Amino acid sequence: xxxxxxxxxxxxxxxxxxxxxxxxxxxxxxxxxxxxxxxxxxxxxxxxxxxxxxxxxxxxxxxxxxxxxxxxxxxxxxxxxxxxxxxxxxxxxxxxxxxxxxxxxxxxxxxxxxxxxxxxxxxxxxxxxxxxxxxxxxxxxxxxxxxxxxxxxxxxxxxxxxxxxxxxxxxxxxxxxxx
Amino acid sequence: xxxxxxxxxxxxxxxxxxxxxxxxxxxxxxxxxxxxxxxxxxxxxxxxxxxxxxxxxxxxxxxxxxxxxxxxxxxxxxxxxxxxxxxxxxxxxxxxxxxxxxxxxxxxxxxxxxxxxxxxxxxxxxxxxxxxxxxxxxxxxxxxxxxxxxxxxxxxxxxxxxxxxxxxxxxxxxxxxxxxxxxxxxxxxxxxxxxxxxxxxxxxxxxxxxxxxxxxxxxxxxxxxxxxxxxxxxxxxxxxxxxxxxx
Numbered sequence: 001x002x003x004x005x006x007x008x009x010x011x012x013x014x015x016x017x018x019x020x021x022x023x024x025x026x027x028x029x030x031x032x033x034x035x036x037x038x039x040x041x042x043x044x045x046x047x048x049x050x051x052x053x054x055x056x057x058x059x060x061x062x063x064x065x066x067x068x069x070x071x072x073x074x075x076x077x078x079x080x081x082x083x084x085x086x087x088x089x090x091x092x093x094x095x096x097x098x099x100x101x102x103x104x105x106x107x108x109x110x111x112x113x114x115x116x117x118x119x120x121x122x123x124x125x126x127x128x129x130x131x132x133x134x135x136x137x138x139x140x141x142x143x144x145x146x147x148x149x150x151x152x153x154x155x156x157x158x159x160x161x162x163x164x165x166x167x168x169x170x171x172x173x174x175x176x177x178x179x
Numbered sequence: 180x181x182x183x184x185x186x187x188x189x190x191x192x193x194x195x196x197x198x199x200x201x202x203x204x205x206x207x208x209x210x211x212x213x214x215x216x217x218x219x220x221x222x223x224x225x226x227x228x229x230x231x232x233x234x235x236x237x238x239x240x241x242x243x244x245x246x247x248x249x250x251x252x253x254x255x256x257x258x259x260x261x262x263x264x265x266x267x268x269x270x271x272x273x274x275x276x277x278x279x280x281x282x283x284x285x286x287x288x289x290x291x292x293x294x295x296x297x298x299x300x301x302x303x304x305x306x307x308x309x310x311x312x313x314x315x316x317x318x319x320x321x322x323x324x325x326x327x328x329x330x331x332x333x334x335x336x337x338x339x340x341x342x343x344x345x346x347x348x349x350x351x352x353x354x355x356x357x358x359x360x361x362x363x364x365x366x367x368x369x370x371x372x373x374x375x376x377x378x379x380x381x382x383x384x385x386x387x388x389x390x391x392x393x394x395x396x397x398x399x400x401x402x403x404x405x406x407x408x409x410x411x412x413x414x415x416x417x418x419x420x421x422x423x424x425x426x
Contacts, residue, residue, distance in 0.1 A: 011250050020240040030397065033246050034305055037298075040250045045357065071306075090186065094225040101236040125230075125237035128196060150190045157229065 011040060014060055017126055021061060024122030025068050027107050035071075039064040061127075062137045065119055095160035109159045117152030124149045182219050185209040186226075189219075194227050249298075296410075299355060299383045300403060303376045303412050304396040306353060306362070313349035313364055323350045323363060332359035333377040337407055341425035345373070358382045370421055376412040386410050391426055393419050402426070 015036055022032035042063050050059050110118055123134045135145040180188075188209035193199055199206060213219045315326050328334035332352040342365065351362040355378060365373040380386050387403040387410065394401050402413045402422045415422055 008251060011247055015246055015250060016242045019242045019246060020237060023240060024237065028308075029243065030301070031305055031308075033243055033249065034302055036246060037250050041356065090190070093222065094229040096225065097229060097232040099232060099235065100239060101232065103240055106236050106240075122237060124191075124193075125234045128193075131191075146191060150187065153190050153233075156233070 007040075007044070010043070010056065014057060015040070017057075018060055018064055020126055021119075021122050022064055022068070023103075023107075024110055024126070025065070025118055027111055035064055035067055038067050042067070058133060058137060061123070062139075065138055068119075090154040091158045091161040093161070094157050095164055097160065105163075109156055112159055113152055113155045117148045117155065120145050120148040121152035121156065124153075180208050180212050182212075182216060185212040185216070185219050186222060189213065189223055189226060192223075192227070193230065296383045296385055296387065296403070299378070299410075300394070300396055300401060300412060302355065303353075303360070303362075303374075304399050304401060304414055306376075307374045307399060307414050308397060313362075314351040316349040318346055318348060320347050323347055326350060327352065327361045327363075330359060332361040333379060333409055334361065336361065336363070336375075336377045336409055336411070338375075339426045342373075342375070342413070345425065348372070355382055367421075367425070371415050371417045373422075373425070374414045376414070378410045380405060380408045380410050383410055391422075393422065395419075 018036045018039060019032055022035040023029065026032050026035065039060055043060065047056075047059070050056065110122075113121065119138055120134060123129055123137060129137070131145055131149075132142055134149075135142045138145060140148075185208075188203075188205045192206060192210070201207065210223075213223045315323065317323060324334045327350060330352045345365040345367050347363055348366045349364045351364075353360040353362055353376075358379060358381075360382075361375075361377040363375045363377070365375060367373060386405045389405055391402040391404040391413075394403065396414075399414045399416055400419050400422055401415075402411075404411050413422060413425070
């Protein structure tokens, strides 16, 4: 299978989206580049085990996310979040934004988003994946993925509203950060 | 469905995703609701703009220009064990014949050109900067060595006299390619923690010399050296002098 795939073309096609996903997870350029390199390294070592060539991109995203998690060495069992909890986080009105946010603003917001929500939200915006594909990449149930995306978006909206109007009295709910 | 429920459902609405509304009845109901409720309709208009901006912002995050080259360089390095490639035999045999007796020289040059040790160094420093947690916290050197050995990580490391005197406070095991790297944390009295990384010499090229080489990497000062078939990296947030006094 790998014989059919030109590694350089594979890198050229996917390194950008993978880097952006990694940056969204790590918020650090060096760590993101390192994660992407490791992902392609693992492709070089294990990619031939993938039978279905149409799943290469999903494989790369899945591998990058697993690598990220293994580096984070999660020690905390993450709680399951219900969609209803969004209510506490959603501002009354979505913020009005410029055409594009630069990394300084986006990175600062992601820094404050619950770490559990960063991966789902990044994949939601970066790729046109269906929710079940995002669930597969992140290895969590479908309902959980939807809930995390919704809550992540709500947190982002709230932060950006606060940036524009000053902080509100109710804090963004925080969950234990994995060490 | 009320306005709050509609907003919840619409949070996940991707206007440009074809067929999303048809595939998700709750979303379809929420869109219908928005068409009959002025406030939700306004909210949805702003939310759609927000989604557009966020999608554009994520998708246009700048990617470092040198990243492709770095990935390809590392790929060339890991390709060196040719027998592991699926298409290997014919191509590898041809390559072997072509390169012939100068394989070692060629290999050395390729590796030098891509400077894998600097990537290794950068990775290890990255681990420290990510506030990497120790797998095990203990002052017992024997326990640390047993732990590392049990995980096929280098455990028979030999420390310079100054370092050997310092209390070890814990350890961890990291991956590098197909191999393992030992991380041993040492605590000099009244100073910052020292992070010692130990890998087999075969895992990196070119190996640093036996005399410690000092180098600032990101915000850490590092010392790198080789001894007894192992490569060592010592990293600290402290100064070069704070490292030097341990050798």
